[in-house]
Amino acid sequence: MEIILLERIAKLGQMGDVVRVRNGFARNFLLPAGKALRASKANKARFETEKVHLEARNLEARAEAEGVAEKLAGQTFVIIRSAGETGQLYGSAAARDIVEVAEAGGFSVARRQVRLDRPIKTIGLHDVQIDLHPEVSVSVTLNVARSEDEAKRQARGEDLTRRDFYDEPEVEEAAEEAPDLAEVFENPEDAEHAGETAEASEDGAQEDGTSDAGSGEDGASEGGTEDKTTA
Template identity: 35%
Template sequence: MKIILKETIESLGIIGSEAEVKKGYARNYLLPQGKAVLATPQNRKLMEKERTKFELQIAKETAHAEEMAKRIEGVTCTLKGKVSDENRLYGSITVRDIMTALAAQGIEVEKNMILLNDPIKTLGTYTIPIRVYKGVKPQITVEITAE
């Protein structure tokens, strides 16, 4: 099913672009949430009229993302945890812990922006990318130390 995006969706594209999605995804999520419209000739004409508005919004989002990336790039977070004799953490450091540490430094990020594959379970220094916007991924350094 062809749709036209009314907002940027990471996996599909930017505002105003056409995408091919499964019928269920369109009918059950994108259309009811107002994130997309069907790609009919009438909707294409409407979107073409609003293209300048979309381009302005994309430019604004990109500028905001780059400004946020400059603030995030190179930030170091130090987290402490209880460790065993083999320098393994008793718990683990998760996305939520990193999000809290960043918030303490005045950097607000959403949970899904932190690209941590698996929870951290050992001491050390880790480089973790933060997805701010499509193609904009600054990296932070997370140091895990013993309490």
């Protein structure tokens, strides 16, 4: 179907352009929304008559949209949703949700003005474009989180979608090092004597262990001999 555009339409053309579009797109959207007219002779003549008025109305609407864009640009809106440990939402955040939080923040946004290719299905910070006017667009940030606290942490730059976020932190216990004897004793001779005493104690402990082991073996041998003699 051939139509006359009454305003700028992205990827179609500017006001006054005659373009061909699919019948369904024209009948279901462009014509009912007042964005276009059928390209008949009567409508072409009508457009030329109303062109000045349409251009003035467009300039007024654009100026109003630019005023809203100055206040809306850079805004962040928080949406609280239930999600798993990896950040996957139990559901999604769609255009209607963005409209609701924007209105709660004092901005009037129509659902058709929200440009969202697909619903948001993970927590995090998401950039969303809002077309306030065919010639005026603005970008806002959608902070999707499981709680207000997590929303604040995400705003500070934390990534809460990592799998290891919920892992228990590893605690490394520092090994206790034996003190330096030279630092314990003021007199070097005392430190040397303490070191010799410690070494002697270790040697004695080793000898005692060897002696005990030998005694055990001798006892076992003698016991075995006596048993054989008795038998």
